[in-house]
Amino acid sequence: MAEPAVPHATHQVPAHIAIIMDGNGRWAQQRGLPRIEGHRRGVETVRRIIDATREFGVRMLTLYAFSAENWRRPQDEVGALMRLLELYLKRELKTFVKNRIQLRTIGRTHELPPGAQRQLARTIKATRDFSDYTLTLALNYGSRSEVVDAAHSYAAALAAGEISPSDRSWESFSRHLYTGDLPDPDLVIRTSGETRLSNFLLLQAAYAEFVFTPVLWPDFGRDDLAQAIAEYSRRERRYGKTSAQCGGSDEQ
Structure with missing residues (x-):
């Protein structure tokens, strides 16, 4: 039986x-089109998926929009992506x-082109007081560089006496990640x-569920998202406990 178009x-x-x-x-490429046309169609998918997540009751969405490694792509493609980001915003x-919708970013956004930085700042400022729904764009983001930045920030706070040397908790360190005041992703x-994972949210996704789909991003739609949520709902999230401890019947 096919999965429902809307999560049950x-x-x-x-x-x-x-x-x-x-x-x-x-x-x-499959359609004989320039690569940038695929990115333009991908922006249309972003609009579609934001609408779908809000409809399904998902309150937070984080999108891997541009990785720290994407600078290695041809310069004309990188330039087109930055212009597309600015136009989208x-x-x-x-x-x-x-x-x-509150817009947030994670990553070294200060290294983006000035035009993109300005438009990001305008959008973030205009939406910062909203709390109904949060859209986070990972831009010039890499999980490894995030850890380096967090370690520097944590060390500075430790030197300033803001953190006790005896506090070695994950909760204390995680506040210095780009996502310090955001909950970890569930899916x-x-x-x-x-x-x-391609260097995406490596620490934050430690207990996330994963769904890998063969659908290319420009073709990813509302029904595909519903299927991913349905798959997520079948998973048992144990966080190190046994199935019986979590209400299941089988010991794991």
Whole structure:
């Protein structure tokens, strides 16, 4: 039987979904189109998935938009991606405000082109007071560089006496990550058939559930998201406990 187009009432809906949006270039190449056309279609998918997550009751969405490694791509493609980011933010600002969507970023955004930085700042400022729904864009993001930055920040706080040397808790350190005041993702989705994390939220996804789909990002739609949520709802999240401790019947 096919999965329902909308998560069933009995499905456990994740509060926070993170998505590795993969396959834009391959989508374009399969159709004999320039790679940037795949990225343009990918932006349309972003709009569609934001609407779907809000409809399904998911309150937080994090999208891997540009990795720290993506600078290695051809410069014309990188330039086009930055222009596309700036245009997207300009076009969507009214929608963000109307739907009370707070925009946030993670990553070394200070290294982005000035135009993209300015538009990000405008959008973040205009939406910072909203709490109904949070969209986080991972831009110039890499989990390893995040750990380096967090370690520097933690060491500075320790030297300043803001942290006790005896406090070696994850909770204390995690506040210095880019995501310090965000909950960890419950579900991580990667499109296009690849089955790796590619330096994305390596620490935050320690207990996340993963769904890998062969669907290329420009083709990923509302029903695909519903299927991923349905798959998530079938998982038992034990966090180191046994199945019996979590209410299941079998010891694990």
